[in-house]
Amino acid sequence: MGKTPDNGRDDAxxxxxxxxxxxxxxKDWFIREVLPLxxxxxxFLRQNWRDKADIADLRQDVYVRVYEAAxxxxxxxxxxxxxxxxxxxxxxxxxxERVVPIETVGDLEVxxxxxxxxxxxxxxIAHDAxxxxxxxxxxxxxxxxxAILLRKVDGLSRRDIAxxxxxxxxxxxxxxxEGMRALADxxxxxxxxxxxxx
Amino acid sequence: MTDITATMIEEQAAxxxxxxxxxxxxxxxxxxxxxxxxxxxxxMVALWRLDGAWTFADRLAxxxxxxxxxxxxARGRRVLPLLTKSVAALVLIGIVGTAAMFLVPKPAEKTFAxxxxxxxxxxxxxxxxxxxxxxxxxxxxxxxxxxKVWLDKGEAFFDIKHDAAHPFVVITxxxxxxDLGTKFVVREGxxxxxxxxxxxxxRFESADxxxxxxxxxxxxxxxxxxxxxxxxxxxxxxxxxxxxxGWRRGVLIFRHTTLADAVAEFNRYNTTRLVIGDEQTxxxxxxxxxxxxxxASFAGxxxxxxxxxxxxxxxxxxxxx
Numbered sequence: 001m002g003k004t005p006d007n008g009r010d011d012a013x014x015x016x017x018x019x020x021x022x023x024x025x026x027k028d029w030f031i032r033e034v035l036p037l038x039x040x041x042x043x044f045l046r047q048n049w050r051d052k053a054d055i056a057d058l059r060q061d062v063y064v065r066v067y068e069a070a071x072x073x074x075x076x077x078x079x080x081x082x083x084x085x086x087x088x089x090x091x092x093x094x095x096x097e098r099v100v101p102i103e104t105v106g107d108l109e110v111x112x113x114x115x116x117x118x119x120x121x122x123x124x125i126a127h128d129a130x131x132x133x134x135x136x137x138x139x140x141x142x143x144x145x146x147a148i149l150l151r152k153v154d155g156l157s158r159r160d161i162a163x164x165x166x167x168x169x170x171x172x173x174x175x176x177x178e179g180m181r182a183l184a185d186x187x188x189x190x191x192x193x194x195x196x197x198x
Numbered sequence: 199m200t201d202i203t204a205t206m207i208e209e210q211a212a213x214x215x216x217x218x219x220x221x222x223x224x225x226x227x228x229x230x231x232x233x234x235x236x237x238x239x240x241x242m243v244a245l246w247r248l249d250g251a252w253t254f255a256d257r258l259a260x261x262x263x264x265x266x267x268x269x270x271x272a273r274g275r276r277v278l279p280l281l282t283k284s285v286a287a288l289v290l291i292g293i294v295g296t297a298a299m300f301l302v303p304k305p306a307e308k309t310f311a312x313x314x315x316x317x318x319x320x321x322x323x324x325x326x327x328x329x330x331x332x333x334x335x336x337x338x339x340x341x342x343x344x345x346k347v348w349l350d351k352g353e354a355f356f357d358i359k360h361d362a363a364h365p366f367v368v369i370t371x372x373x374x375x376x377d378l379g380t381k382f383v384v385r386e387g388x389x390x391x392x393x394x395x396x397x398x399x400x401r402f403e404s405a406d407x408x409x410x411x412x413x414x415x416x417x418x419x420x421x422x423x424x425x426x427x428x429x430x431x432x433x434x435x436x437x438x439x440x441x442x443x444g445w446r447r448g449v450l451i452f453r454h455t456t457l458a459d460a461v462a463e464f465n466r467y468n469t470t471r472l473v474i475g476d477e478q479t480x481x482x483x484x485x486x487x488x489x490x491x492x493x494a495s496f497a498g499x500x501x502x503x504x505x506x507x508x509x510x511x512x513x514x515x516x517x518x519x
Binding site: 027030035056059064066068133151176180181183184187188 | 203204205207208209212213215216217219220240242243244247248249250251252253254255401413415
């Protein structure tokens with residue numbers, strides 16, 4: 001594929017460390033199988049952990065555990081694996097911190113019920129994907145949205161975006177980075193919520 | 199748990215992803231990224247998560263109500279203030295379409311056509327090229343810029359020199375493709391339109407307000423299939439893409455293609471028609487590369503491989519069990 005001067009994106013250009021092919025498989029699996037479960041994972045964490053301020057860190061720790069385990073062997077079905085990892089993490093945290101009685105953790109009924117429907121979460125993301133993306137975009141702060149549209153849709157360079165919006169190039173970077181985070185939250189964590197609204 | 203929170207890591211990951219996306223990426227950037235990724239597995243998963251969402255947005259992006267549509271609505275309100283928005287838009291499209299066909303003086307556009315089995319390449323003043331496939335009719339804006347094409351029928355491959363000040367626009371069946379530095383193929387079928395992006399970037403807009411999404415931003419391998427009432431974006435592998443472009447070399451390339459589809463493809467290029475006699479034959483799958491004007495040798499291969507009966511009736515070659 002030829003390169004256009006300022007559109008930037010070329011996935012072949014950056015490679016994570018490690019064996020490239022295996023790493024790419026792992027990344028594909030993670031994005032395709034694990035991330036669509038995020039709404040279910042967040043629900044599980046919120047239901048089973050009192051301090052809401054910990055949730056983002058807990059989610060990260062679940063993902064790291066899933067990643068480390070999958071590096072050795074990618075599990076056949078992602079959902080039971082992710083939710084079991086989450087439950088084990090909560091149990092470990094409780095044991096270590098001795099702050100809450102262990103009974104508050106791990107509603108096994110919820111876990112059992114959730115484990116059966118493996119494809120539903122991915123379907124949730126895939127279904128009406130364009131409408132969902134639009135809804136997510138609509139919720140972004142206006143400058144953030146504009147910067148993302150100019151980058152994604154119009155393919156403008158950072159300098160052109162800055163000029164068009166009358167802001168500095170650094171601010172463009174900030175808007176886009178913020179938008180990336182917000183989009184990830186809205187597409188993965190809040191997929192269920194977005195669907196209810198549409 | 200570490201002292202560094204997940205939120206802080208996510209912020210760093212977003213900064214990295216933004217830098218990669220910006221397109222000014224060198225060896226030093228790569229090694230700095232590798233180092234950061236090596237520090238903590240949480241960095242890797244944070245980056246993957248953001249990249250997943252960002253790429254998702256890239257591929258499927260129906261990112262906003264197109265400006266084209268806004269303009270039509272604005273005009274509609276002025277001209278036909280009593281009608282509802284959507285009706286006004288539809289009426290205006292109708293008028294525009296009719297005017298283009300009958301009222302506008304012809305010198306504004308120049309018409310080019312290929313016969314069945316024909317091919318033709320147009321070299322434009324700015325170095326852009328349009329390769330027309332069999333049975334194709336298109337009109338080119340006859341102004342100095344030559345940056346607007348109406349594809350009325352058939353299929354064409356566009357290799358366009360990008361000029362941000364003068365975007366190249368292809369209009370077909372109420373849809374509009376705007377290049378952002380691009381090679382792409384537009385094929386108008388009986389009831390659907392297919393746009394395949396081969397290289398670069400392009401924007402696909404639907405002028406019909408009832409079609410959601412109205413706008414898609416395409417990256418290489420993306421295929422838009424639009425009918426009168428719907429639009430969908432799928433992807434093709436590089437292999438399938440190059441097969442689809444075989445016609446530029448005068449060949450048809452089939453990979454696990456049903457005989458029904460292969461025959462339909464041949465019939466676009468030839469006046470001698472291939473006909474399939476029964477359903478069983480229609481569902482057979484074939485691989486291979488054939489000259490697009492040689493239906494007889496295709497029929498011969500099908501006979502040899504599948505043991506089919508091949509009968510010639512006038513201008514028709516019938517394949518059956």
